[in-house]
Structures are given as C-alpha cells and as structure tokens.
Amino acid sequence: MNTVITLMSALSDPTRLGALLLLADGKERCVCKLMEHLNATQSRMSRHMGVLKQAGLVVDRRDAQWVRYRLNPALAPSTKAIIKAVVAAAAASEDIVGKVA
Amino acid sequence: MNTVITLMSALSDPTRLGALLLLADGKERCVCKLMEHLNATQSRMSRHMGVLKQAGLVVDRRDAQWVRYRLNPALAPSTKAIIKAVVAAAAASEDIVGKVA
C-alpha cells in the first residue's frame, strides 16, 4: 500500500535523489559512474541503489562485471508524475547534483 | 538550497503526509481536528505540524484557543507541482488517510 511514503523516503536522501536525477534521462549507468558523479563511496552508493531498487524506482541489469541501473520503465503513472515534478523542481532549483558531466 | 530534500523528508512520514492530504483542499484545520482524523496523540501531531511548518509547507494562525493550519499559499510553483502530484497519487492509491470525514 503506502507507495507514496516509500517513494518520499527513497527520495529524501541527497545521494539517492542525485542518482534519480542522473537516471532521469532514461539511460543506464553503472554504480561506478554514479559514484563518481555523486561523490560517494562504493558501499554507500551500492546500498543507496539497493534502497531505490527496493522502492521499485530503478531496475538493475548485470552486464559483465558491471551492474547497470536505470529508471524502472514500468512505473505507475502516478509515480512517474511525481518523479517528473521532482526532477523539474530539482533542475530548476539548482539542487544538489549541479555539475553533471 | 536543497528544498527538494526537505520536502521529501517532510512527506516521508505517514502522519505528515496525511496532514498534507487533509489540508490539500486549502481549508484550515486546527490541530485537534487533524489529531482526530489521523489518529495521532496531541504531542505527536503538534510536532509533526511543526516539521511541516519548518519545511515551509504550511502556515499557522492563532484563532482563540486554537491554532489553525493551512497549506502555505506562497509555495513555489515547482513545490506546488510536486504536492499536486503527490496528492493525486495518494488519492488514487487509496493511501493512508482513507476515510476522511
């Protein structure tokens, strides 16, 4: 049930929000790339991605030695709408992420 | 800065999200009414409303012995958009709140 709570919790951490913003373009990224961009250690990033995955926001795929994450393509429309609004707001307010390469 | 994180944190608690949903109609409600609807104790509700206020989501007004809360009418458009999406999602998914009187 309380999907919204789960979603809000998932996005209430800077690293996780940052990851979501990075993945918002729909493309895949491996953990190591996310680490770089978000200035996170390996275990931290891995765990945060685990939380996002658990929340159903992202899916992962093994590709050789990498694990590539991307936005869950099967998100509920209402969830998608929230994410879209969040991404827009974060982009507008120069939030976190900032300089993305 | 990280307005979005603050917002997400504020909404990642059932009682607070419930309060926001109740106030989403723009009308005022005193703490006691919120307590009733959300099944919360007095101190809990008061504190949660404090968090929402701190986050800038609601404003309060003293009216005799009551303190009436309402959505902050001066919310940033991007924040408003997020809230709107959240309210829609929560309403759709039969989240929390449920039976509002």
Next chain:
DNA sequence: TGCCTATATGCGCTTAAACGCATAGGCGGT
C-alpha cells in the same frame, strides 16, 4: 588457476527521528 575490477553485504558505530509523558503557556468562560 590467479589476479584484477566491480558490486554487494555483514558488522559495529554514530546520529537523528519519533514517541510518550509530563509540564508550561495562551485563551475563554465563570
């Protein structure tokens, strides 16, 4: 097999959130 890179996870620690209880303060009515 052995080694290197990439990722996940067990463990212990630290910090912050949330709660209940009790109390204080604001306001109205008697």
Next chain:
DNA sequence: ACCGCCTATGCGTTTAAGCGCATATAGGCA
C-alpha cells in the same frame, strides 16, 4: 482568580538510518 481546553515543548528512551571498514561474490582476462 480559577478552571478547562488547546497547543507547544523539555526530557529521556527507543528505533532506524546512514556510514566506513572489511570481506565475500561475480565476471573478465591472462
């Protein structure tokens, strides 16, 4: 002045989040 209702807050406790460190697991390549 006193009492009762409504709300806020200090305090101590419990619970959960997040972190780093070390280690395990998985795949590629020599």
